[in-house]
Structures are given as structure tokens and as C-alpha cells.
Amino acid sequence: MGRGRVELKRIENKINRQVTFSKRRNGLLKKAYELSVLCDAEVGLIIFSSRDKLYEFGSVGVMKTLERYQRCCSNPHDNSNEHETQSWYQEVSKLKAKFESLQRTQRHLLGEDLGPLNVKELHNLEKQLEGALTQARQRKTQIMVEQMEELRRKELELGDMNKHLKIKVSHELSPFETDGQGYRAQLQCPWNSGLSPTNNNNNNTAFQMQIGYNQFMHGGEGPSIQRNVVGETSIHGWVL
CATH class of the missing domain: 3.40.1810.10 (Transcription factor, MADS-box)
Structure with a gap:
């Protein structure tokens, strides 16, 4: 019961x-x-x-x-602050231990402080160094290949620019090449450029000047050239 x-x-x-x-x-x-x-x-x-x-x-x-x-x-917050301080202290301790471990690893990779390591740890360290060296070489090769490709691309661009410049220069010089004969003819006979066929006096004068110029240039006899006292040049009494 x-x-x-x-x-x-x-x-x-x-x-x-x-x-x-x-x-x-x-x-x-x-x-x-x-x-x-x-x-x-x-x-x-x-x-x-x-x-x-x-x-x-x-x-x-x-x-x-x-x-x-x-x-x-x-103070009701003291308890929570105490727990929070304790948790932060634990976190700091963990980070400090991790930092010290990383420092030891760095010294080992640099070949320092290898005395406390045993054969197995040294073998693992050797593998890590070989792997890092292989990766570094692969990265170096990749960078060199990229640089070569970039130089080839720039070479092709410069070649294309050179071709375009040659074509442009040839097009700009073509009018002078076609008109070259007429231009040289005008240079040989500069007195013909301003003559009018209807003016006989002007034609005769220009013809006489041309004859005198040709004789003077070729060493033949031509009109006498005289200088007056003030230094003016005259041909057959014409003051130049």
C-alpha cells in the first residue's frame, strides 16, 4: 500500500x-x-x-x-566577466602555443635548430623542402613561359605596325613619283612658267635671257656682265 x-x-x-x-x-x-x-x-x-x-x-x-x-x-556582471576572462586566457594560450610551433617549423625549414629532431622528423622535413622546391620551379617556369608569350605578342604587334607604316609612307610618296618628270622639267626651264604666247616682246626678252644664261653656264660667249661703281650688275646696259 x-x-x-x-x-x-x-x-x-x-x-x-x-x-x-x-x-x-x-x-x-x-x-x-x-x-x-x-x-x-x-x-x-x-x-x-x-x-x-x-x-x-x-x-x-x-x-x-x-x-x-x-x-x-x-555586481551581477562579475561572474560573467570572470568566465569571459578565463575563456580569453585560454584562447591566448592556444594562440601562443600555435605561434611557437610555427616559429619552430620556420627555423627547421631554414635549416636551424635541427638537433632535437629524430630521423623520421628529418625525413618529413626533407619531403616538405623537396615539395616546396618543385612548386617553386614550376611557378618560375610558368612565369618565364608567360613572359615569352608576351614578348612574342609584342613582336607581332610591332611587325604589323611596321607594315602599316611602310604602306602609309609608300602611299604618301606616290604623287611625287608620278609628277617627278614634269617637276624636274620646270626646274630646268624656270623662265617658261610665267610666259604668255600672245606677248612677243616678253617672249623675245625671255628667249634672250635664256640664251645668255645657257652660254654663261656652258662657258661660251655671251652677253658681257659689268658692274658699275655702286656695285649694280648690268647686262648690255640692263641694271639687275
């Missing part, structure tokens, strides 16, 4: 009240101990009887638990 539900009110019988207090006190202390062990919790329990007797339990000590309780009550 199961135990009946006890009504929650003060027990009037003094003896029954004392027995119930002893049983439930022991059960409460046992539960506090189990909670602190199973859950890794800081538990503090203080009990005063009706006769002013003190019963207490503290997983880390009742006084330490009370001091912590007072700190939490005075």
Missing part, C-alpha cells in the same frame, strides 16, 4: 515534527551532496532548527560560497 500524500502545513505534534525534521534534513543534505558531485556544482546549504541548531553543507566551503554569493549580489 502506497504512502499517502502529506498535507503541507505545520505539524502540531512536537514529536512527529522533530522526527520529520530529522528525516527530511538528512535527505536534503544527501541531495545537495549528490548535486555537487554529479553536476560539478558549487552547493552551499544552511539549516537552522526550531531549537536554533545549525546544520550546514558546502561543497567548497560555506564561507567561500557566501563570499561568492555576496560578490554576485553586489
Whole structure:
């Protein structure tokens, strides 16, 4: 037969009240101990009887638990700050250990501080160096091939520009080549450029000047050239 539900009110019988207090006190202390062990919790329990007797339990000590309780009550953020500081300290410790490991690896790759390494570690280091050297050579070859391709492309561009310039220069010089004979003929007979066939006097004058010019240039006899006192040149009395 199961135990009946006890009504929650003060027990009037003094003896029954004392027995119930002893049983439930022991059960409460046992539960506090189990909670602190199973859950890794800081538990503090203080009990005063009706006769002013003190019963207490503290997983880390009742006084330490009370001091912590007072700190939490005075500043509720202290506990969270403490946990945050502890987590940051752990993170800093991890980063410091990782940094030291990377420094050792760098010294090993540079061939320094190889004394503590055993044969297996030295073999692994050798493999790492060979792999790094292979990758460096492949990258160097790739860069050289890219540079050669770039130089070839520039060479082709310069060749095309040279061809276009040659074609352009040849087109610009072609009118002078076609008109060269007429231009040279005009240079040989400069007096014919301004003569009019209807003016006989002008034709005769130009003809006489041309004859005199030809005789003078070829060393033959021609009109005499004289200079007057002031330095003016005259041909047959014509002042030039």
C-alpha cells in the first residue's frame, strides 16, 4: 500500500515534527551532496532548527560560497566577466602555443635548430623542402613561359605596325613619283612658267635671257656682265 500524500502545513505534534525534521534534513543534505558531485556544482546549504541548531553543507566551503554569493549580489556582471576572462586566457594560450610551433617549423625549414629532431622528423622535413622546391620551379617556369608569350605578342604587334607604316609612307610618296618628270622639267626651264604666247616682246626678252644664261653656264660667249661703281650688275646696259 502506497504512502499517502502529506498535507503541507505545520505539524502540531512536537514529536512527529522533530522526527520529520530529522528525516527530511538528512535527505536534503544527501541531495545537495549528490548535486555537487554529479553536476560539478558549487552547493552551499544552511539549516537552522526550531531549537536554533545549525546544520550546514558546502561543497567548497560555506564561507567561500557566501563570499561568492555576496560578490554576485553586489555586481551581477562579475561572474560573467570572470568566465569571459578565463575563456580569453585560454584562447591566448592556444594562440601562443600555435605561434611557437610555427616559429619552430620556420627555423627547421631554414635549416636551424635541427638537433632535437629524430630521423623520421628529418625525413618529413626533407619531403616538405623537396615539395616546396618543385612548386617553386614550376611557378618560375610558368612565369618565364608567360613572359615569352608576351614578348612574342609584342613582336607581332610591332611587325604589323611596321607594315602599316611602310604602306602609309609608300602611299604618301606616290604623287611625287608620278609628277617627278614634269617637276624636274620646270626646274630646268624656270623662265617658261610665267610666259604668255600672245606677248612677243616678253617672249623675245625671255628667249634672250635664256640664251645668255645657257652660254654663261656652258662657258661660251655671251652677253658681257659689268658692274658699275655702286656695285649694280648690268647686262648690255640692263641694271639687275
